[in-house]
Amino acid sequence: MKWDRKDLLGIQELSKEEILFILDTAESFKDISKREIKKVPTLRGKTVITLFYEPSTRTRTSFEIAAKRLSADTINISASTSSYVKGETLKDTAKNLESMKPDAIVIRHSMPGAPHMLSKIIDSSVINGGDGAHEHPTQALLDLFTMREKKGKIDGLKVAIIGDLSHSRVARSNIFALTKFKTEIVCSGPPTMIPPHLEDLGVKVEYDINKAVLDADVIMMLRIQKERGGVSYIPSIKEYSTIYGLRKEHVEKAKNDVIIMHPGPMNRGVEITDEVADGPYSVIFDQVENGVAVRMAILFLLIGGEA
Numbered sequence: 001m002k003w004d005r006k007d008l009l010g011i012q013e014l015s016k017e018e019i020l021f022i023l024d025t026a027e028s029f030k031d032i033s034k035r036e037i038k039k040v041p042t043l044r045g046k047t048v049i050t051l052f053y054e055p056s057t058r059t060r061t062s063f064e065i066a067a068k069r070l071s072a073d074t075i076n077i078s079a080s081t082s083s084y085v086k087g088e089t090l091k092d093t094a095k096n097l098e099s100m101k102p103d104a105i106v107i108r109h110s111m112p113g114a115p116h117m118l119s120k121i122i123d124s125s126v127i128n129g130g131d132g133a134h135e136h137p138t139q140a141l142l143d144l145f146t147m148r149e150k151k152g153k154i155d156g157l158k159v160a161i162i163g164d165l166s167h168s169r170v171a172r173s174n175i176f177a178l179t180k181f182k183t184e185i186v187c188s189g190p191p192t193m194i195p196p197h198l199e200d201l202g203v204k205v206e207y208d209i210n211k212a213v214l215d216a217d218v219i220m221m222l223r224i225q226k227e228r229g230g231v232s233y234i235p236s237i238k239e240y241s242t243i244y245g246l247r248k249e250h251v252e253k254a255k256n257d258v259i260i261m262h263p264g265p266m267n268r269g270v271e272i273t274d275e276v277a278d279g280p281y282s283v284i285f286d287q288v289e290n291g292v293a294v295r296m297a298i299l300f301l302l303i304g305g306e307a
């Protein structure tokens with residue numbers, strides 16, 4: 001297939017074929033990170049800006065590493081060190097950056113729709129690095145890449161997504177992606193953290209975590225989004241971790257070859273125990289490794305032209 005999108009704004013609008021095309025492209029990039037010289041000239045002469053209004057360890061670093069491994073020039077801008085603190089609007093910041101002719105801007109913002117707004121006013125490719133509680137498309141793509149790598153398929157998987165679903169852009173993007181495949185998705189968490197009508201997205205809701213993880217191929221844990229008021233939805237962190245924190249006894253109810261995923265950052269001892277996070281079924285650091293290959297693929301498809 002031929003890629004003809006300027007931007008990557010969300011999973012919702014992608015077809016299954018486009019998702020598979022990104023994953024297949026990422027496969028071909030994964031080896032580059034294992035070489036002694038981890039660099040190819042594919043994006044030489046291109047410029048990628050990361051514009052982050054929220055903190056990030058994985059997304060920003062892996063986009064920068066992905067761009068550098070493809071020989072693009074990279075510039076990182078954080079809200080705290082930009083003219084945002086002097087009152088500049090996102091629109092003005094974007095127009096100013098656009099004047100310096102970048103090829104792609106990766107944006108993370110607390111406002112849902114911020115990347116979509118940017119994509120309408122600038123010619124550079126816009127990549128959504130997470131917009132509020134809306135979408136985190138590159139996370140879902142690296143999650144699907146990891147599922148396919150570990151399980152050999154996506155169709156047929158039972159995926160349990162557990163935690164603060166009401167505030168999770170990772171959960172939304174994963175649900176949008178997984179429902180394009182023949183998967184069974186079970187969401188679990190306290191009733192206050194399960195949005196009304198979640199089933200309308202094509203998932204099952206099961207408040208009992210023990211039932212949610214039963215025979216699961218994949219267990220995806222979510223963090224309580226403290227920065228979006230998540231803690232006010234539960235009586236206490238202690239009660240939450242007692243009922244919804246993933247422990248060995250839950251993992252034993254899943255399939256024998258279950259994989260445990262977490263997008264990070266993890267709150268160890270809250271949604272997941274050390275024993276599970278560092279245990280034999282955990283693929284949490286494989287997700288991070290795969291994030292580089294998936295983001296290389298996305299940059300290549302969006303700004304690589306016919307390279």
Ligand code: CP
Binds near residue numbers: 055056136263265
């Ligand atoms: N998964 C994820 O988005 O992590 P960061 O917030 O560290 O980028």
